[in-house]
Amino acid sequence: MTTPPTLILVHRDEHGRHVAMPFVREDGSLTGLCSEIADYLAGMDLADAFWGAIAADRLGVLLDHRLTIRELNEIVVRQRVVIAQFKAAMPGVFA
Numbered sequence: 001m002t003t004p005p006t007l008i009l010v011h012r013d014e015h016g017r018h019v020a021m022p023f024v025r026e027d028g029s030l031t032g033l034c035s036e037i038a039d040y041l042a043g044m045d046l047a048d049a050f051w052g053a054i055a056a057d058r059l060g061v062l063l064d065h066r067l068t069i070r071e072l073n074e075i076v077v078r079q080r081v082v083i084a085q086f087k088a089a090m091p092g093v094f095a
Helices: 030-042 047-089
Strands: 007-012 018-023
Touching: 030 047
Parallel strands: none
Antiparallel strands: 007 018
16 A cells, blocks of 8 residues: 655756656654655755755744743733732732
């Protein structure tokens, strides 16, 4: 029994014809799939661009997470200031 391809990459060969390259991943591993795609792209001298794009995408995600963390930390600081003000204004309540 043949496993259907997870992804099919279509590109033009040196004669201008479209070539379909199926990628089969039985385990569903994205890293394995990317490695398999990179192997094909290496034959076309495109592997460096492929991995560079993946690295840039991951860096963008990390930077977005860092920005979110920074914003959440700022919220925590503001909340602590408000709580401290309430505690100072009503020391008997927050003893």
